Amino acid sequence: MVYAANFFHPGNWLRDWFEANRATATERRARRSAYVQTLHALQSMPDSDLADIGISRLSIKDVAHEAAYGGARP
Structure with a gap:
């Protein structure tokens, strides 16, 4: 009887997973x-400077979100 050994080394996949998560975390930060x-x-x-650039106090969070994430706030 012959046995075939399947030597699977999870280290490479695990390292890839950690590197992908690190890259994602760096981008999020x-x-x-x-x-x-x-x-x-x-x-x-x-308020006068905000009015000059066309931003109201109520839309500051929306503008900051759009600048950082590139889209409207959910």
Whole structure:
């Protein structure tokens, strides 16, 4: 009787999974950082400057989200 051994090494797939998750986490952190920076910059501006660029106080979060994530807020 002959036995065939299937040597499966999960290390490579596991490493690929960790690297993909690390890349995703890095991208999420960068986008969140851009959102927070834009949000704080807009919130610190006076109403007259916001009016000059056509942004109301109520739409600051929407503008920051669009700048960081490229779309409307859900």
